Amino acid sequence: xxxxxxxxxxxxxxxxxxxxxxxxxxxxxxxxxxxxxxxxxxxxxxxxxxxxxxxxxxxxxxxxxxxxxxxxxxxxxxxxxxxxxxxxxxxxxxxxxxxxxxxxx
Numbered sequence: 021x022x023x024x025x026x027x028x029x030x031x032x033x034x035x036x037x038x039x040x041x042x043x044x045x046x047x048x049x050x051x052x053x054x055x056x057x058x059x060x061x062x063x064x065x066x067x068x069x070x071x072x073x074x075x076x077x078x079x080x081x082x083x084x085x086x087x088x089x090x091x092x093x094x095x096x097x098x099x100x101x102x103x104x105x106x107x108x109x110x111x112x113x114x115x116x117x118x119x120x121x122x123x124x125x
Contacts (some may be wrong), residue, residue, distance in 0.1 A: 066117055075112045081107050 026034070038048040059067075084103050 033051075070114055071119050074111070077107055077114070079112050 034045050034048065038045040043051070043112070081104075084100065084107075088100050
């Protein structure tokens with residue numbers, strides 16, 4: 021048996037959710053906990069690094085968009101597309117960080 025402190029409103033909401041799917045509140049909580057992903061300290065640091073890199077890539081993308089909008093007549097589509105492909109590759113690398121337990125280059 022596990023005890024948890026919840027407000028009366030939370031308890032009522034849990035009972036209502038359980039009733040809606042035809043299970044007991046205990047079964048609902050067991051199922052929910054079985055699906056819950058926990059975070060280790062290393063996983064949190066990987067996620068922070070991933071978020072930092074995505075923000076950096078987003079900043080670069082905004083700079084490219086600003087340049088293309090400002091210099092629309094001088095913008096070469098091939099150059100802009102090449103930069104977009106570079107951003108896409110960077111995002112794919114960032115997405116792989118932590119997948120194998122280590123950092124992808």
